[in-house]
Amino acid sequence: MIKMNSKQLRVSLGDDEIKKQLQHNPIYIVLDNVLDTYNIGAIFRLADGVAAEKVILCAGSETPPNSRIKKASINTTEWVNWEYYPTTVEAIKKLRAEVPGIQIVAVEQDIRSVPFQETAYKFPVALVVGHETDGVSQEVLALCDKIVELPMYGINVSLNVMVSLGIVLYKVLDSLN
Amino acid sequence: MIKMNSKQLRVSLGDDEIKKQLQHNPIYIVLDNVLDTYNIGAIFRLADGVAAEKVILCAGSETPPNSRIKKASINTTEWVNWEYYPTTVEAIKKLRAEVPGIQIVAVEQDIRSVPFQETAYKFPVALVVGHETDGVSQEVLALCDKIVELPMYGINVSLNVMVSLGIVLYKVLDSLN
Numbered sequence: 001m002i003k004m005n006s007k008q009l010r011v012s013l014g015d016d017e018i019k020k021q022l023q024h025n026p027i028y029i030v031l032d033n034v035l036d037t038y039n040i041g042a043i044f045r046l047a048d049g050v051a052a053e054k055v056i057l058c059a060g061s062e063t064p065p066n067s068r069i070k071k072a073s074i075n076t077t078e079w080v081n082w083e084y085y086p087t088t089v090e091a092i093k094k095l096r097a098e099v100p101g102i103q104i105v106a107v108e109q110d111i112r113s114v115p116f117q118e119t120a121y122k123f124p125v126a127l128v129v130g131h132e133t134d135g136v137s138q139e140v141l142a143l144c145d146k147i148v149e150l151p152m153y154g155i156n157v158s159l160n161v162m163v164s165l166g167i168v169l170y171k172v173l174d175s176l177n
Numbered sequence: 178m179i180k181m182n183s184k185q186l187r188v189s190l191g192d193d194e195i196k197k198q199l200q201h202n203p204i205y206i207v208l209d210n211v212l213d214t215y216n217i218g219a220i221f222r223l224a225d226g227v228a229a230e231k232v233i234l235c236a237g238s239e240t241p242p243n244s245r246i247k248k249a250s251i252n253t254t255e256w257v258n259w260e261y262y263p264t265t266v267e268a269i270k271k272l273r274a275e276v277p278g279i280q281i282v283a284v285e286q287d288i289r290s291v292p293f294q295e296t297a298y299k300f301p302v303a304l305v306v307g308h309e310t311d312g313v314s315q316e317v318l319a320l321c322d323k324i325v326e327l328p329m330y331g332i333n334v335s336l337n338v339m340v341s342l343g344i345v346l347y348k349v350l351d352s353l354n
Binding site: 018019022025038042045046047048049050051074075076079080117150151152153154155156158159160162163164166167170171173174 | 195196199202215219222223224225226227228251252253256257294327328329330331332333335336337339340341343344347348350351
């Protein structure tokens with residue numbers, strides 16, 4: 001089978017066919033109580049950008065259909081796979097049961113964290129991001145295989161959740177290729 | 178001189194002292210007509226996160242003071258250095274004159290672009306990002322030393338400007354360290 005990139009696919013196939021034929025990367029994105037619908041939509045856009053297998057929305061995170069999520073997602077909510085779980089703990093347990101060998105990595109500032117750029121990623125991988133102020137909860141961190149952190153060089157202590165996730169996702173993709 | 182990270186600085190100094198003592202990285206961020214004030218604010222936050230030397234706002238980009246920019250920037254507009262130029266062409270010419278040897282890199286999809294992760298970055302460096310729909314203008318691209326592009330694996334063709342910029346900035350920082 002010839003593997004085509006999305007541009008080549010677009011030329012040879014219609015939109016519906018593209019969606020069926022798109023090869024997903026073995027990457028899962030878990031939202032532990034991300035509350036801002038603009039952030040959620042932008043994470044869908046990012047999930048499409050890296051052809052993630054699935055977005056897993058948990059706890060207080062809003063889900064599609066939602067007009068603000070859809071707009072920020074640039075309509076990618078129409079085809080990106082997603083699920084919702086009332087608790088992130090439940091979502092992670094389900095993920096471990098359904099995806100053998102999955103490496104679960106939280107993106108969070110924590111005493112146990114390692115710099116994201118010095119970390120070995122294995123596939124399949126799940127990246128967990130958290131609430132805009134409180135981050136990933138302690139009980140969820142305890143279930144993760146690894147916690148990675150972005151170096152911060154300035155005065156403010158953190159980056160926007162979608163920006164942090166994007167930076168780590170493209171680093172993870174480097175390991176895949 | 179002992180170089181402290183921002184956390185260590187925070188412990189030993191007051192806020193105003195931190196701002197004076199913060200070591201900037203030789204990174205400039207040029208906004209070629211980025212119009213959304215939320216994006217502009219988030220880019221200030223990112224500029225602080227990487228301790229960029231300066232944000233250079235051009236053409237139609239709004240500037241501080243602006244309440245939406247300030248909010249999205251998490252108040253980093255209070256200390257991140259910035260300038261405004263009516264045209265991006267003028268801004269780039271000024272930058273070349275004032276910062277000898279600067280490498281100017283556009284983040285854009287273009288026939289001349291190379292993958293961002295396979296590129297050698299030199300310092301000082303300026304990253305140029307553009308308008309939310311139209312991207313970096315052709316006349317500005319013509320003045321850049323290099324054009325880098327993010328691989329897109331999904332159906333949608335692009336990422337949010339702040340996310341793209343964040344991904345490339347942290348790759349550039351890898352070259353610095």
